[in-house]
Amino acid sequence: MKALVIDDSRTMRRIIGGILRPLGFDVVEAENGQDALDALEAGLDAELACVDWNMPVMDGLGFISAVRRERRWRDLTLVMVTTESEQSQIVRALAAGAHEYVIKPFTPDAIRDKLQLLGLVDLQETA
Amino acid sequence: MTITAESFGFVADLVRRRSGIVLEPGKEYLVEGRLRPLARAAELADVDTYVRALRADPRPSRLESVVAALTTNETSWFRDLEPFRALVDHVLPELLAHRPMDTIRVWSAACSTGQEPYSIAMVAADVVPAGRLRILATDLAEDVLERARRGRYTQLEINRGLPAAHLVRFFRRAGADWEVVPEVRAQVAFQRHNLLDAAPAGGPFDVVFLRNVLIYFDLATKQAVLDRVRRTMRPGGYLVLGAAETTIGVDDSWERVPVGRGALYRTPARRAA
Amino acid sequence: MSEDMATPFDPGEWTDAADPVEAIASEVFAAMVDGEPGHLQPRSGPAPEPDDGLYAWVDVHGATRRRVLLTTERETATALTRALLGLSPDDTVDDDDIADAFGEVANVVGGNVKALVPDPGDLTLPEVAPTRPPAAAGLLHAVPFDWRGRPLVVSLWALP
Numbered sequence: 001m002k003a004l005v006i007d008d009s010r011t012m013r014r015i016i017g018g019i020l021r022p023l024g025f026d027v028v029e030a031e032n033g034q035d036a037l038d039a040l041e042a043g044l045d046a047e048l049a050c051v052d053w054n055m056p057v058m059d060g061l062g063f064i065s066a067v068r069r070e071r072r073w074r075d076l077t078l079v080m081v082t083t084e085s086e087q088s089q090i091v092r093a094l095a096a097g098a099h100e101y102v103i104k105p106f107t108p109d110a111i112r113d114k115l116q117l118l119g120l121v122d123l124q125e126t127a
Numbered sequence: 128m129t130i131t132a133e134s135f136g137f138v139a140d141l142v143r144r145r146s147g148i149v150l151e152p153g154k155e156y157l158v159e160g161r162l163r164p165l166a167r168a169a170e171l172a173d174v175d176t177y178v179r180a181l182r183a184d185p186r187p188s189r190l191e192s193v194v195a196a197l198t199t200n201e202t203s204w205f206r207d208l209e210p211f212r213a214l215v216d217h218v219l220p221e222l223l224a225h226r227p228m229d230t231i232r233v234w235s236a237a238c239s240t241g242q243e244p245y246s247i248a249m250v251a252a253d254v255v256p257a258g259r260l261r262i263l264a265t266d267l268a269e270d271v272l273e274r275a276r277r278g279r280y281t282q283l284e285i286n287r288g289l290p291a292a293h294l295v296r297f298f299r300r301a302g303a304d305w306e307v308v309p310e311v312r313a314q315v316a317f318q319r320h321n322l323l324d325a326a327p328a329g330g331p332f333d334v335v336f337l338r339n340v341l342i343y344f345d346l347a348t349k350q351a352v353l354d355r356v357r358r359t360m361r362p363g364g365y366l367v368l369g370a371a372e373t374t375i376g377v378d379d380s381w382e383r384v385p386v387g388r389g390a391l392y393r394t395p396a397r398r399a400a
Numbered sequence: 401m402s403e404d405m406a407t408p409f410d411p412g413e414w415t416d417a418a419d420p421v422e423a424i425a426s427e428v429f430a431a432m433v434d435g436e437p438g439h440l441q442p443r444s445g446p447a448p449e450p451d452d453g454l455y456a457w458v459d460v461h462g463a464t465r466r467r468v469l470l471t472t473e474r475e476t477a478t479a480l481t482r483a484l485l486g487l488s489p490d491d492t493v494d495d496d497d498i499a500d501a502f503g504e505v506a507n508v509v510g511g512n513v514k515a516l517v518p519d520p521g522d523l524t525l526p527e528v529a530p531t532r533p534p535a536a537a538g539l540l541h542a543v544p545f546d547w548r549g550r551p552l553v554v555s556l557w558a559l560p
Binding site (some may be wrong): 156159160161263266281282283302303304367 | 420423424427430432436437438439441465512517
Binding site for chain 1 (some may be wrong): 427428430431432435446455481484485486493495497500501503504507508512515520523525540
């Protein structure tokens with residue numbers, strides 16, 4: 001499975017990538033929404049995109065809106081990972097088409113929990 | 128840092144037995160930091176003194192507080208997911224259909240800081256009409272119940288398994304934290320209760336959540352607890368255990384109902400005469 | 401002006417008795433830097449002005465204009481970078497890595513501080529420099545911390 005990690009902070013891309021790789025994702029990084037769109041246009045077949053909000057050129061909301069306009073990217077799961085934590089911002093992101101929302105700071109478990117909710121990973125114990 | 132190796136070992140053993148969480152040497156910082164507020168509340172000089180006092184007088188409520196203090200961040204919303212889906216897809220619709228006029232009563236036993244009972248209330252919000260659901264949430268430790276009553280959680284706690292759509296619908300920001308909205312808090316009554324005692328008032332219950340708490344007990348006690356729980360439930364009521372738990376081999380009076388990859392456990396339905 | 405010349409803190413600005421800036425910083429460090437709580441502790445007295453300091457800040461441009469500033473020694477910022485990225489003591493970190501990591505910590509702390517007030521507005525991109533940022537109008541609140549025994553201050557400033 002491929003995951004796009006979109007954040008203008010190299011540090012954040014490394015942290016998120018470090019959480020996703022052990023879960024089986026091949027991670028592709030992008031610095032902003034436009035670079036990420038270009039990667040998708042060029043044929044990147046990703047199942048997951050973790051998107052920051054505040055980025056130059058094209059921000060996270062712009063990326064999400066662009067992706068959700070296209071049928072061909074219908075299966076791309078969009079998770080916002082951002083410091084924006086006001087109620088109204090979360091509502092905006094979900095309305096624009098984000099499937100989930102992680103507020104920074106997050107722990108690796110928080111990301112895993114969200115991926116579990118979305119059915120992208122399976123970490124359940126059973127009896 | 129005050130905690131001695133011996134005290135640390137005691138705490139690590141306690142936490143491992145009660146929660147499965149392993150605190151290796153090197154985690155003394157964590158224990159020191161998490162138990163410092165408890166030591167202060169007990170008006171003891173430092174954490175090591177607190178632990179030594181605890182060992183000398185190991186009351187269950189105090190042991191629970193220590194375990195809670197060290198495992199709080201591990202509590203998530205909608206833990207294991209499937210029981211909550213089962214609640215919405217099967218259990219609640221069935222109960223509503225069979226008893227159209229009654230209140231549905233749910234007991235969340237060992238509710239800790241409240242994520243479980245509030246998760247139940249949230250997931251039931253679109254299924255059960257307002258006012259027809261009562262949730263009783265119990266735990267051994269008064270301090271976690273206080274936290275649960277306030278319904279106030281840190282950003283880190285809110286990030287654990289709570290769907291964003293539920294966050295914006297059922298929570299409001301409170302300073303740096305998030306607080307459960309009053310309509311949801313109103314559906315849950317928190318009460319101190321020891322599972323080794325008689326069942327709490329508020330039954331008979333249609334659904335009981337008894338998750339990841341039987342592991343604390345030996346077989347005889349497990350059986351006693353399950354027996355008491357069953358007696359406090361309506362016929363055809365549902366018991367929800369932890370994902371890795373089962374009544375099989377412990378108590379054969381329950382009907383195992385497969386749900387997803389797990390199961391719920393049902394009390395015998397009353398047969399018409 | 402350094403953080404030990406703070407004007408008295410006005411609790412009316414915040415909605416809670418407990419210091420939310422302290423709570424936010426503790427959470428950021430617990431979640432992302434250390435992986436567990438307890439390593440970032442409030443100090444009892446003010447922190448000394450750093451000898452070889454590094455400063456990271458974000459500005460909030462909304463109904464009110466504020467700056468969230470992190471102040472520490474360069475050496476501490478280096479250790480912070482290693483912790484944040486999960487690097488061993490042998491891994492090299494360069495100035496870019498440190499600026500990016502320290503800046504990101506300021507960004508996350510700042511973003512959460514921003515959410516404390518109604519109508520907060522936008523956050524600027526983080527800036528990192530070896531000298532104090534200019535143009536602050538006044539210190540509103542400073543929380544001196546010890547992170548693994550090393551001083552680190554989180555401060556909130558009014559902007560003109």
